[in-house]
Amino acid sequence: MVISTQYPVMVVGGAEDKVNGCDILTAFFESAGGSAAKIGIIPCASREPTVVGDRYYQIFQKMGAQQVQVLDIRYRNECDEARWLEILNDCTGVFVTGGDQLRLCDLVGGTELIKTIKQKVALGQLKLAGTSAGAAMMGDRMIAGGSSGESPNQTLVELTEGLGIIPELLVDQHFHNRNRMARLMSAVAANPDKLGVGIDEDTCAALDGSGVFQVLGKGTVTVIDPGSLTHTNYPQADAAHPLSLHNLKVHVLSKGDRYDYKNRAVLANSGVR
DSSP states (O other), X not given: OOOOOOOSEEEEOSOOOSSXXXXXXXXXXXXXXXXGOEEEEEOTTSSOHHHHHHHHHHHXXXXXXXXXXXXXXXXXXXXXXXXXXXXXXXXXXXXXXXXXXXXXXXXXXXXHHHHHHHHHHHTTSOEEEEETHHHHTTSSEEEEEEOOSSOSOGGGEEEEEOOOSSTTEEEEESTGGGTOHHHHHHHHHHOTTSEEEXXXXXXXXXXXXXXXXXXXXXXXXXXXEOTTOOEEOTTTSOTTSOOOEESOEEEEEOTTOEEETTTTEEEOOOOOO
């Protein structure tokens, strides 16, 4: 079986290696065309977009991309401006940085910029990667914030609308690093039609375009599948009351493991370790 190394969408758990092997960033660079890559960086989730944008600019320039440009968008109305859309239309890859996912969605949600990105990804004309906040925004529903270290409950997670790039997924990032299992379970209890995906730091769920993702990086991707859920007290429970979730299916996947998120099944991995 040939395992794809071309990834139309890469969902990164944050704090990816930017200094040593840079495996995840290199995989994005290669997917976007390698030395022929024209990469756009969207740093607007960050409150220091100039600093963050420049850091990724230097990384992809050093890798040898043909062109790297920072889409330093500060205001929502800029997302409909021709200057940014022209740059975007020339890109083979777009990298969305970390920061605040609410800020990101408020700036780009529903604009021509995100509509163009989604269309180009769907047509196979653009590779997209998002890290941290850029990962959280991928689903129809988005974890906007919350807490950790408690039993699952309704107050543990704040939910809002995401950008719908991968509608089936409900993504949490910095996952085991920040003890977010109960937070993701709480989010899944509120949205039992979605597949919960928790991604550790320096780890990536790399989608190959066929409904399958492969795990890259040093940590794990945790999948919480409520497809066989037989009971939850979520609709009746008081906000701070612990939640019941019966018959959840949980997978913990590491480097090389592959998961079919359309059919909710673990696949034979590639043997990459």
